[in-house]
Amino acid sequence: MCGIVGALGSRNIVPLLVEGLRRLEYRGYDSCGVAVHREGGLQRSRSTARVAELDQQVADEGLAAGTGIAHTRWATHGAPAVHNAHPHFSHGPGGEASGRAPRIALVHNGIIENHEALRERLSARGYVFTSQTDTEVIVHLVDSLYQGDLFDAVAQATAQLEGAYALAVICRDEPQRLVGARQGSPLVLGLGPADRPAQAGERYLASDAMALAGVTDQIVYLEEGDLVDLQAGKHWVLARRSPADRPQAVDRPVRTVHAHSGAAELGPYRHYMQKEIFEQPRALADTLEGVEGFAPSLFGPGAEATLRQIDRVLILACGTSYYAGSTARYWLEALAGVPTSVEVASEYRYRDSVPDPRTLVVTISQSGETADTLAALKHARSLGMPHSLTVCNVATSAMVRECELAYLTRAGVEIGVASTKAFTTQLAGLFLLTLTLAKLRGRLDAPAEAAHLRALRHLPAALQAVLALEPQLIAWAEQFAAKEHALFLGRGLHYPVALEGALKLKEISYIHAEAYPAGELKHGPLALVTAAMPVVAVAPNDALLEKLKSNLQEVRARGGELFVCADADTQISPSAGVHIIRLPEHYGPLSPILHTLPLQLLAYHTACARGTDVDKPRNLAKSVTVE
Template identity: 60%
Template sequence: MCGIVGAVSTRNIVPLLIEGLSRLEYRGYDSAGIAILNQHIERARAVGRVSELALKAEGMHGTVGIGHTRWATHGGVTEQNAHPHVSPAQDQAQIAVVHNGIIENHDEQRDRLKALGYQFYSQTDTEVIAHLVHHYYQQSHDLLTAVKKAIAELTGAYAISVIALDQPTKMVVARLGCPLLIGLGEGENFVASDVSAVLSATRKVIYLEDGDVATLQTDSVVIIDKQDEVVSRKIHLSDVSLASLELGPYSHFMQKEIYEQPRAISDTIEALIDDGAFRSELFGQSAAAVLSKVDSVLILAAGTSYYAGLTAKYWLESIAKIPTSVEIASEYRYRESVPNPNQLIVTISQSGETLDTMEALKHAQKLGHRHSLAICNVQESAIPRASSLIFYTRAGAEIGVASTKAFTTQLIALFVLAVTLSKVRGLLTEAQEQQYLSDLRQLTGSVQIALNLEPQIREWAHRFGDKEHALFLGRGIHYPIAMEGALKLKEISYIHAEAYPAGELKHGPLALVDNNMPVVVIAPNDALLEKVKSNMQEVKARGGELFVFADADSHFKESEGVHVIRTPRHVGVLSPILHVIPVQLLAYHVALLKGTDVDKPRNLAKSVTVE
């Protein structure tokens, strides 16, 4: 959460900072600001979107500067709390800082700095960093030394970029637990939370590692690791295109990303289809040896990725016959668990930087878990780097806060894992392998057909526009899809929505059902269909209005209070991937009718790098 961009150049970098912040806005959009080195530290800050900041920054000019777009943690959404923060005083600033993450010992440091005579103008934890750097800068008059001394006293997670008034040709950056990269240009260098922020200037990037501190100047980048040694980090050529970051003909990024799912799925399974076999090497060169040793699976994830994990539990246990547990990452590391060194730890994260998931992985490794697999959409991000096995989904850049194509490609990766483990364990026949490959080949076309249901779903949305609550029901492997549907609706339309296994209705939730409570049912033509139909009758008998997503051959009939949309033919074991498409579209169109900000829902941000 939150976004950082900075530059050290010989040209005016204000337009680049504004453009970079606009591309990072998905990470936080409560407020934004920039600071530029001139005769003094010149700042512009604004509550709201980057477009508001752009108006305030008109006429600013400078060759060294930092920028930030905020997702509020400490302190309300005010201009005083907006970054960058400065020290020692508003009109005599010598140090400016932008920061992502949370400083856990900020209260202790604040009291100490107040005793030293520093005044605080914000409620943020970040202002502590600015004053702490300034305190040590007064002693050494060297920005790198001051930053290193300051971060040594911080507890928590951070990515920071710091500039000093009387060192106008350099910038110092550091990271611990939050993403930060350096962009390498010709006669200029950059820092950012995400490559999208600097893509218009360079595709050459270095991903900083935990504990790294770096000094940037126009003609040099020097990186010092946590052992205080100068190190070289690998230079990557980003394959993200500027076109992928643009809306094109779509109204919203969420709409674009929903419609990109056939391509995202096709790209994710490309290597598998080309090989014509499920191979362990898809997960890494050492995967065959690792997967042959594991006796169970533990999936750690958060949010939408957690629901992908819940879906995968059904596949892993039914196809690979391997015991599987799924835990919310933020809960796992705060309880006592029984470690099993032969268990495969699977982490799922779109960004690869989700702090809860990263810390859960570290906790598992400290407990003695030896085998880890990261399923991730962003190459060279922190979680894959910390894992022994990796499967990169190929969803492409996902900008909308409500995840869509990242979720479906995560499901693809998890299905491939289940089948591969089945093969490694000697359970998969040649006929089954070929059938699963055939199912995957046909899936892209089925998803495209599901997208064609949009006009019918748009009509349904009108029946949700004035509602305050909704229920989603599913059974078996489709229960997590009901959970995902409820999450999408609440995320972007602000309608309170809950999901239940349909059989749980009679154990309490049925008390909520009346004619003002729409009930969405995921009802594919599988072994549980007749059970789902019985649960629907319980709703209908209480006056509830049913909205049923069924397969073409499910033999549902519309009647008063029962609305039915039929998805394409039943696609068997991959049905969850197909059935998530309609609930994504439903949430999108309900949000449009309610006039909410589809891509940037209130109080949320995309990359969750705080606890």
């Protein structure tokens, strides 16, 4: 979602700020801006265009300084407009009309839940609001509390905030100071590289370490409730457990983090999404590297004792990760014999549920910072379910720190908003969890274990063979590009794959798409089927194939046009109105991973044919860190 970059040093840090924003573009945004301390005052530049346009605007205005903050905004409160863009200023009571120069500049990720009450209180004191954002409440609140010490003002202000925030704040009266704070939204501190003496004293803030790639690899991950005070060549981190507590100095470890700036290079691909689809064989190979068997140690120290205690699994996730969890439910119940439920994380904590202390709570998240999933995890823990495990792509994320156990996928940086390689590597991690539980419960003998290991090792090669089908999917996409609606069908283990395929198509091509279990066609969706409604079917050669064939006949009888992703031996033949793509082989329980790739390619090439912004679809963001 929104991105933050802040920097403090003795050189001009504006190019660093803009480049940091450019590295965060993949998160999605609809406005951007920079504010700096310059010649005894604050100056800013904001835009509703892309970062490239902001860069030119900054150059035209001659913006240069040693202290500054920058932001990419994904609109929550207020429409995408310059007056709603960050950074926000506070001129004090009376606003800009008072004639006072702005004193505080601030950028913010997150959502403040009590902003209306704070706005009313500040308005009564004469503060003038020029935006519809909750963020402007914070900057005026800091100004109202400022008495010569920016850190103290921010500490007092954050004690009054309810909700989620990551903040970076600068002040007109303290040119060599930058203050940050986080609660429920990620923020990292970067230290100037020791091997570059001229920059060793610099300090940085960012919502993602990737923003600092190429600048520094010395990163401090701030914890919930942390505040950080940055000054020339030094910094302090202070923590508090609750807003009423006085901040206390703490030591946070400095980690060497290689943010893989090269991963942001497109190479020969048109879009990051295409690049990431084709990176899946490598991503799966990396995720499975070192797996020699299905042992609890894959999930961390002490995993065996925890996994032997559990009787049930509760999966919490959102979006694409929810569909990964829905697939895992089939595996966990069929192969491991573990009763499993899957919950949409944003709904789970708002309903009454029946907790069981012998439940393993499994969270799934690409970023490890998904606000709804983190909140759902904490809710499950509050109900008395202490055992937790996450399948996550970011080792340093809040999700990994919050969970007792973890399996880290190695998908690498995923730039495209529509998730691809993160999804398939999540499935791989969940399959390992399934077979580990099956083995602990005596449901996996040595021959079966060896067969599953062979299948996993062959998986990257199998995926490569599926990617070779891209030309056929380009031809399908040319037909889909003129459509406005589509249906996706799957049965059993492949129904979640159909759901994910429909999500991908709607996300990036803006074609309305829905997915159903194929057996549900005659219970309503069949009414939609006409020659103008393409129907995509996932047709592996499994126990439900003959049932699926009957469902496909129902579509053809109503004049519907079928696009079928079939295994080589399904004996479904192409004909008028029936288009077939044959995957090279049937892959048993791992078949959902293979069948995902054609649907990703179909969505991608359909979006290309329609001319949409593939990597940054409208209204969406990459890492959803607000509720």
